[in-house]
Each structure stands twice: as C-alpha cells, then as structure tokens.
Amino acid sequence: MTDKSSTPRQRYRDQVRGEIKAAALEQIRAGGAPALSLNAVAKGLGLTGPALYKYFRNRDDLLTELICDGYDAAAVAMRAAADRVADAPPREQLLALGAALRAWAIGVPHVYQLLAGTPSPGYQAPPETTDRARAVLGPLLGVLGQGDCRGAALELRAEMRFWLNDSPPVEEWVKAWAPDADAATALAGTVTAWARLHGIVSLEVQGLYGGMGHRPATLLKSEMETLADAMGLPG
Template structure:
C-alpha cells in the first residue's frame, strides 16, 4: 500500500496531466506551457518541476499514457470470429478511440514539438497497440503485391530479436513475416485515414469515415488472403 505522501504526489501528477491535456486539446501540443499549467492549478511555476522535470518530460508521460489507453481499447475488441471479422473489430476500436481523443491521438501520430525526441519506451508501447493485429494476419496469405514487403519483414524478424520476440508473444502460430506484413499495412492505413479525419481533411466530402474504414479493411483482408 502506498503512503499518504505518495498518494498525494500521484494525485497532483494526475491533475497536472489533466490540465496539460486540456491545454493541448484547445491549442495543440504547441500550446502546452508548464507555467500555464501551474497557474491553472493555483501553484507557482517552480512547484510543477517537483513532479515533471521539463515540458518534454510531461509530454513523454502523456504520450506513454496515450499508447496505454489505445492499447487497452484495442485489447478490449479482441474476440472470436473469422480473421476478417476480427480485423474490422480491432480497426474500429483503434479508430473509435482516436476520434474520441483526437488531441491525444495527434500526440501519438506526430512530433509534439520541434526537437522533441520520443523515448525508446514508446516503441514498446506502440507495439502493444499493434500486437492484437498480429494473430489476425498470421494465418493469412500474402498476395503478389505484398510479397516484396513480406520478404523485408522476414529479414526484419531474422535480424532483430526483439521483433521476433514481439511477434511470438502475440502470434505464436502461423508465419511471422506474414503476420508482420499485414500488421504494418493495417498500421499505415489506419493512421492515414485517421490522421486525415482528425485534421478535418474529410470535411465537405460525401463519404462517412466508417464507410471508408470498412473499404480499407476489406481491401487489406483481400490482399492478405483473410
């Protein structure tokens, strides 16, 4: 059990992150200011630095939290059914989370501020988001258009032990290279569609985003022989 002091510290950190997300929601990552957060919380600027050493430290924690939250949303969508049905469920969960938390999604999908360097830990958190997609594609069959990518994924698995371990953890059965091929493709399609929508690029166009998402996943399922 944590001490009263630690519980107080955790509460203050949570309040700081909540205030920071509100700022980002109003003006993007560029609007984030530790002094403004301090003012909103009614404390002095230096007091914030007891909890976060810098603006980038705060951004990093928000990003890691964001990956954890979207990973939880995707995991919650894991279920039974055909690979094609599971693909639609997972993609819908990712897309739905992003639309419900657009300012957090943009932190994950882009560079929050000039010169910001995401920590290596963010790679592992991102892989947790993608992990549930791996078994969906592991039993698939790459079409001719995806064979070059599959060969690159095969070399990636062979050359990077951490990648091989990641794939085995989520998809112990099936072909790792095929699993990665489909997962990389779904990642690029989801980000492309979702980023355009979050940025308002679909405004004035005649389609629903859900319809386009369905089409993208159906064509990907065809490509991967699901």
C-alpha cells in the same frame, strides 16, 4: 482503487501528477501540443514553476507521459475489441479492430494526434514509448498472421524477415501475439494495416474530409476489407 501499500506522500504525489497531466491535456485539447506551457499549467493549479518541476523534469518529460498514457488507452481499446470478437472469423476481427481504433481516436482527437505526429519541434520519443506502441499493434498481429502475403506484398514480407532476423525483441513481440503464424507475414500485414488505419483516421481527426461525399467509417471498412482480401483472410 487506492494502493494501500503506498505512503500518503506517494499518494499525494500521484494525485498532483494526475492533476498536472489532466491540465496539460486540456491545454492540448484547446490549442494543440504547441500550446502546452508548463508555467500556464502550474499557474492554473496554483503551483509555482519550480514546484511543478518536482513532478516533471521538463516539457518533453510531461509530453512523454501523456504519449505513454495515450498508447496505453489505445491498447486497452484494441484488446477490448479483440476480446469481443475472439470467436469471430479473422476478417471480422480485423474490421472490429479497425473500428475500435477509429472510435478511440475520434473520442480523444487531441490525444490521438500526440501519437500520430510530432508533438513539438525537436521532440524525440524515448524508447519506453516503443513497447506501448507495440501493445496497440499486438491484436493486429494475431489476426493478420492468419493470412498470407501475395504479389507485391511479398517484397514487404522479405523486408520484414530481415527486420526480424536483425531484431530479436521484435521477433519476441510478434511471437507473443501470433505464436502459430509466420512472423514475417504477420508483421507485413500489421504494418500495412497500421499505415492504412493511421492514414484514414488522421485525415478524419484533422477534419480533412470536408466536402467529400463519404463517411470515414465506410472508407475505413473498405480499406480493411481490401487488406483482408489481399491477405486471404477468411470470414
């Protein structure tokens, strides 16, 4: 829907920025992040190099926007999955969230790889990407906060508690998604889930399961079930 409060100039600027990002993503889809060339994007859109720099300061500025857009899209997919299974037992919710992230990632592997790795040598993700990444993780906090840490996970929970004590914004984020849970438990479970999800999905997206006899979806389900067992999630 068009924002009627914006000026024609702003709408035109937004349109061109969108076209630049779409062209950049097509380059990345075809050749990976290293293939991204602002001059090539400009040429493909009929712009001069200096004209493109009116919309994005440099290559890293464009990459940051693409990364933020990717996190936003992943967060939408995770929230939609969470809403679909809101009344299901926690274990089923965890399985649904894992499947949702995988489905999103394999649908746009070039975008996922921007989030899962370093898109170019020397690139440093700015602070604004942090909140976006946390929005993707948020639904996991609410689910895994309903469990408990046991055995070897107790050491991780202790480290998470130190993190919470040292970082009020992190504590606020966890409490926003899991207000009734022990924050350190929710965070420990979520960090573990995120590591397992990224490990499984990254290998699939990179095509590294070739020659193996399993389906990636089966492996992911097994890992999420194992985590649910470890956290004592009902369902």
